[in-house]
Amino acid sequence: MDFNSLNYQIIDHTADLGIIVDGTDEKNLFIRTAQAMTDLMVEGDISKETVIKDVVIEGEDFPDLMVRWLGEILYLFDGENLIVNSITIKSISPTKLKSTLTLTSFETEHHQVKREIKAVTYHQISVDKVNDRWQARIIFDI
Numbered sequence: 001m002d003f004n005s006l007n008y009q010i011i012d013h014t015a016d017l018g019i020i021v022d023g024t025d026e027k028n029l030f031i032r033t034a035q036a037m038t039d040l041m042v043e044g045d046i047s048k049e050t051v052i053k054d055v056v057i058e059g060e061d062f063p064d065l066m067v068r069w070l071g072e073i074l075y076l077f078d079g080e081n082l083i084v085n086s087i088t089i090k091s092i093s094p095t096k097l098k099s100t101l102t103l104t105s106f107e108t109e110h111h112q113v114k115r116e117i118k119a120v121t122y123h124q125i126s127v128d129k130v131n132d133r134w135q136a137r138i139i140f141d142i
Contacts, residue, residue: 008036011137016121018139026062027089029127029134030097033066034073037117037140038084044111046083051103053082062094062127066136069097070120081106117142 011018021036023029038046055072059065076082082103090098119141126137 008032008039010040011139015142016123016139017115017117017142018124018137021136021138023134023136026092026134029136030066030069030089030092030099031087033070033136033138034084034087037070037073037120037138038077040140041077041114041117042083042106042111043114046085046104046111048104048110049085049102050105051082053101053103055097055099055101057097057099059095063122063125065095065097066127066138067120067122067125070138074117074120076101076103077106083111115142 009020011020017040019033019036019040021029021033023032057065057068057072059068073084076084083106084101085104086102088100090100117140121139121141123139124137125139126135128135
């Protein structure tokens with residue numbers, strides 16, 4: 001997947017970095033936020049499939065689920081040196097997300113870190129249906 005063609009908005013935020021992402025539905029929104037975060041963190045060819053991983057996330061509501069979801073994507077990058085290549089969300093509700101991720105191993109000869117994201121924050125988090133689309137606002141600690 002070519003994350004460079006993503007359409008997301010970067011928000012200026014003191015000492016942090018924020019994004020606003022739109023999606024056609026809840027699944028699409030959660031996929032696009034993970035892709036946007038990956039695009040912010042890494043550049044290089046991520047098309048090489050190395051690992052397939054099933055991920056289940058639980059939360060109190062959609063905003064909490066989003067923070068936990070992106071936190072897991074961040075952990076896979078920071079803790080296991082894995083970059084999200086593609087995402088299939090099998091099911092989603094306000095309190096649970098089931099997905100399958102295709103991941104690529106981070107290799108310094110093929111990838112570069114664009115910016116370090118330390119954490120996904122709850123500050124100003126929002127996940128809402130706006131008219132016929134879904135929108136998320138997320139702030140990252142950088």
